[in-house]
Amino acid sequence: xxxxxxxxxxxxxxxxxxxxxxxxxxxxxxSVTIRHLIRNLANMKGMPTILYPEVRxxxxxxxxxxxxxxxxxxxxxxxxxxxxxxxACPAECITIVAGEHPKIAYEKYxxxxxxxxxxxxxxxxxxxxxxxxxxxxxxxxxxxxxxREDAVYSIDRLRESPEEIAKHGYGYRPYYPGDGTTPPAxxxxxxxxxxxxxxxxxxxxxVPLPDRDPGPGPLNAPSQAERPxxx
Amino acid sequence: MSSGVVETATLSPAAEKLAERIESSPVAGRARVxxxxxxTIEVGPGNWVALARFLRDDxxxxxxxxxxxxxxxxxxxxxxxxxxRFEAVIHLHSLSRNEHARVRVxxxxxxxxxxxxxxxxxPAADWFExxxxxxxxxxxxxxxxxxxxxxxxxxxxxALRKDYAPGxxxxxxxxxxxxxxxxxxxxxxxxxxxxxxxxxxxxHPATHGIIHLIARLDGEKIVRAETIIGYLHRCFEKxxxxxxxxxxxxxxxxxxxxxxxxxxxxxxxxVEKMLxxxxxxxxxxxxxxxxxxxxxxxxxxxxxxxxxxxxxxTNFVYLYQNRENIYDLLEACCxxxxxxxxxxxxxxxxxxxxxxxxxxxxxLETIPALLDDxxxxxxxxxxxxNRLAGTGIVTREQAVAWGLTGPMLRASGxxxxxRRARPYDFYDKxxxxxxxxxxxxxxxxxxxxxEEMRQSLKIIRQALEILPAKGPVxxxxxxxVLPPKDAVYHDMESLIYHFKLVMEGIRVxxxxxxxxxxxxxxxxxxxxxxxxxxxxxxxxxRPPCFAAMAAFEKMVVGGTVSDAVATLGTLNVIAxxxxx
Numbered sequence: 001x002x003x004x005x006x007x008x009x010x011x012x013x014x015x016x017x018x019x020x021x022x023x024x025x026x027x028x029x030x031s032v033t034i035r036h037l038i039r040n041l042a043n044m045k046g047m048p049t050i051l052y053p054e055v056r057x058x059x060x061x062x063x064x065x066x067x068x069x070x071x072x073x074x075x076x077x078x079x080x081x082x083x084x085x086x087x088a089c090p091a092e093c094i095t096i097v098a099g100e101h102p103k104i105a106y107e108k109y110x111x112x113x114x115x116x117x118x119x120x121x122x123x124x125x126x127x128x129x130x131x132x133x134x135x136x137x138x139x140x141x142x143x144x145x146x147x148r149e150d151a152v153y154s155i156d157r158l159r160e161s162p163e164e165i166a167k168h169g170y171g172y173r174p175y176y177p178g179d180g181t182t183p184p185a186x187x188x189x190x191x192x193x194x195x196x197x198x199x200x201x202x203x204x205x206x207v208p209l210p211d212r213d214p215g216p217g218p219l220n221a222p223s224q225a226e227r228p229x230x231x
Numbered sequence: 232m233s234s235g236v237v238e239t240a241t242l243s244p245a246a247e248k249l250a251e252r253i254e255s256s257p258v259a260g261r262a263r264v265x266x267x268x269x270x271t272i273e274v275g276p277g278n279w280v281a282l283a284r285f286l287r288d289d290x291x292x293x294x295x296x297x298x299x300x301x302x303x304x305x306x307x308x309x310x311x312x313x314x315x316r317f318e319a320v321i322h323l324h325s326l327s328r329n330e331h332a333r334v335r336v337x338x339x340x341x342x343x344x345x346x347x348x349x350x351x352x353x354p355a356a357d358w359f360e361x362x363x364x365x366x367x368x369x370x371x372x373x374x375x376x377x378x379x380x381x382x383x384x385x386x387x388x389x390a391l392r393k394d395y396a397p398g399x400x401x402x403x404x405x406x407x408x409x410x411x412x413x414x415x416x417x418x419x420x421x422x423x424x425x426x427x428x429x430x431x432x433x434x435h436p437a438t439h440g441i442i443h444l445i446a447r448l449d450g451e452k453i454v455r456a457e458t459i460i461g462y463l464h465r466c467f468e469k470x471x472x473x474x475x476x477x478x479x480x481x482x483x484x485x486x487x488x489x490x491x492x493x494x495x496x497x498x499x500x501x502v503e504k505m506l507x508x509x510x511x512x513x514x515x516x517x518x519x520x521x522x523x524x525x526x527x528x529x530x531x532x533x534x535x536x537x538x539x540x541x542x543x544x545t546n547f548v549y550l551y552q553n554r555e556n557i558y559d560l561l562e563a564c565c566x567x568x569x570x571x572x573x574x575x576x577x578x579x580x581x582x583x584x585x586x587x588x589x590x591x592x593x594x595l596e597t598i599p600a601l602l603d604d605x606x607x608x609x610x611x612x613x614x615x616x617n618r619l620a621g622t623g624i625v626t627r628e629q630a631v632a633w634g635l636t637g638p639m640l641r642a643s644g645x646x647x648x649x650r651r652a653r654p655y656d657f658y659d660k661x662x663x664x665x666x667x668x669x670x671x672x673x674x675x676x677x678x679x680x681x682e683e684m685r686q687s688l689k690i691i692r693q694a695l696e697i698l699p700a701k702g703p704v705x706x707x708x709x710x711x712v713l714p715p716k717d718a719v720y721h722d723m724e725s726l727i728y729h730f731k732l733v734m735e736g737i738r739v740x741x742x743x744x745x746x747x748x749x750x751x752x753x754x755x756x757x758x759x760x761x762x763x764x765x766x767x768x769x770x771x772x773r774p775p776c777f778a779a780m781a782a783f784e785k786m787v788v789g790g791t792v793s794d795a796v797a798t799l800g801t802l803n804v805i806a807x808x809x810x811x
Binding site for chain 2: 002003004005006007008010011013015019020022025028029032033036048059060062063064084087088090091121122123124125128129131133137171172174175180181182183184
């Protein structure tokens with residue numbers, strides 16, 4: 001804590017004769033700008049401006065750019081279509097349609113995983129929300145499109161590719177090298193023979209869960225009763 | 232009002248004192264004091280003006296600074312015992328007693344509830360009442376200019392009412408443009424000459440955003456003006472009601488996008504206070520450091536753009552160099568330059584990088600050097616002095632009456648700074664000064680902002696000294712903060728916490744809270760109402776530049792058009808925050 005300072009006393013209200021002449025002040029100002037000019041000429045690399053697009057800014061490993069969907073060792077997507085990123089997205093730009101994976105160990109997979117890059121605000125909430133280490137971001141920030149359809153990125157453009165990572169590098173992600181986090185173990189690669197009845201059997205044996213209190217319900221559910229107000 | 236009795240049984244000392252004062256007021260017995268986060272007075276619309284006059288004039292109250300007026304629609308509010316559907320909530324501050332108070336005007340159940348305008352008591356209420364009229368359909372008898380303000384004039388319905396379907400769109404055509412009545416009258420004469428009405432904006436280089444000024448000129452002098460805003464309105468508050476508490480954070484970035492960090496900090500502080508959780512020191516100090524850097528950016532942009540408007544281009548480049556360097560720091564911390572989304576309820580999204588302190592120290596060296604250059608270029612320059620000194624004058628009384636806060640108020644000689652008036656986080660531990668100026672003109676505002684940047688650097692320097700080298704930046708309450716990823720991947724219990732938080736949001740206890748911080752432009756307040764669900768039931772922003780812009784049309788009268796341009800620059804109106 002400290003006091004209050006009056007800054008209007010710092011500069012005299014009236015300018016001196018020399019200052020009112022304007023020329024000396026102009027020269028003083030020129031000395032500042034010329035000093036900047038000489039400093040920049042002497043140290044071209046240290047100049048604050050960047051000659052984009054020939055030179056690109058070096059972003060940190062936390063940069064929030066285009067998303068990628070991570071893959072398992074066998075090339076399938078790590079995503080299990082749990083809808084958590086879709087729910088966490090404040091811009092509502094993620095659309096997921098889930099399907100049953102032939103491999104029981106994988107259970108679900110996204111048949112459709114679309115990100116509308118025109119809606120996306122690049123906040124990184126999807127990365128925070130993912131419990132399966134399936135969605136990361138890259139440092140790719142150059143996504144120009146000619147049509148609205150072009151702006152909707154589907155799985156084929158979101159799937160991680162070594163070329164893309166080599167070019168842009170990883171950006172915002174759930175954990176960083178050296179922070180002690182172990183990624184989730186890959187699901188066991190269990191073979192399932194189609195038509196063997198294994199999946200059907202599992203479903204039959206499942207014990208139904210008891211009813212529970214549904215709680216206050218999600219935001220803006222249509223079931224919310226309007227409070228009656230007497231006139 | 233159901234009970235006309237003043238409840239004094241369980242009140243805090245401040246509320247009890249207020250209740251005693253109300254007892255001796257003309258509305259004694261018809262107003263009730265309840266103790267919430269700040270003392271709250273409940274009153275009916277019939278007694279509102281009498282109470283307002285009393286609150287402003289009574290020596291024991293002296294609520295001279297009108298901060299905010301907003302509506303609340305209780306239609307779908309769970310669990311709250313409310314007698315009526317609509318209420319108007321007013322926030323006031325007393326500069327001499329350094330206290331906030333809230334007034335809740337409980338409105339009768341009516342399709343178009345009405346409460347008398349208090350524009351004559353606090354001129355600052357003008358635009359806030361128009362906003363409540365626009366978004367809630369409240370009628371304010373006695374208001375001089377009751378028109379829509381944020382939504383356009385072809386809009387049907389009142390957007391923030393709970394029964395308004397948010398998906399609706401209303402087409403706006405040229406003929407819907409509302410021209411003020413006085414501007415239509417072309418007969419008005421000034422002496423022997425006729426006056427002329429001109430439009431400045433909406434898209435004008437000097438408005439730095441989309442703001443429309445209609446001015447009547449007598450020669451080069453402005454004799455009357457009216458500002459039309461709302462071109463950047465995107466209904467932040469309705470969006471907040473449709474999202475979880477944490478999901479609002481990216482939306483707050485877009486309020487004052489020049490210092491996005493400050494908005495986020497102000498918002499999450501409100502939620503954290505409602506939850507009653509504590510943030511580790513390291514997290515709080517990182518927030519403070521980055522908020523102060525954001526304040527510097529805010530002032531750099533304001534001064535730089537203002538000087539461009541009056542013809543001094545070089546300063547803009549030097550000031551933006553500061554901003555660029557600060558953006559680099561922010562990007563290294565959170566991965567984005569402008570819309571940072573760095574804070575979370577309960578802490579920060581991620582710990583700062585290892586080289587955070589050296590990076591900050593480097594900035595502490597480069598910023599003052601560039602500020603010195605600006606002062607050499609500007610302070611004694613005759614053109615700058617002629618354009619800024621003596622123009623856009625706001626006296627102390629006017630500044631208070633118009634509800635100005637921040638550098639605007641301090642340049643008029645009032646040393647009100649939230650960081651000092653109600654120190655939050657670590658501000659009471661730092662040694663810094665509040666810069667004030669006496670003149671209240673554009674040059675005074677420029678000087679105050681320049682000095683504030685130096686004071687911010689001083690605060691950052693001290694914060695870096697006490698910043699713990701290691702430690703958590705977020706609370707470990709997993710009902711609020713996402714558990715660490717390692718635990719989510721390998722531990723069922725953590726995964727459940729994670730799932731509940733992402734899918735249902737933070738369960739904030741039912742209640743209401745007004746929290747305010749000092750943002751770049753002044754007092755940034757967030758009034759949040761929770762009814763126990765995962766998202767805000769109602770969230771009102773008290774944007775500091777809303778009051779400043781409301782005062783603009785009064786400030787420019789009597790000056791020239793070129794003075795108006797210089798004045799608009801020193802208001803630092805950010806359209807994202809103004810229009811929300």
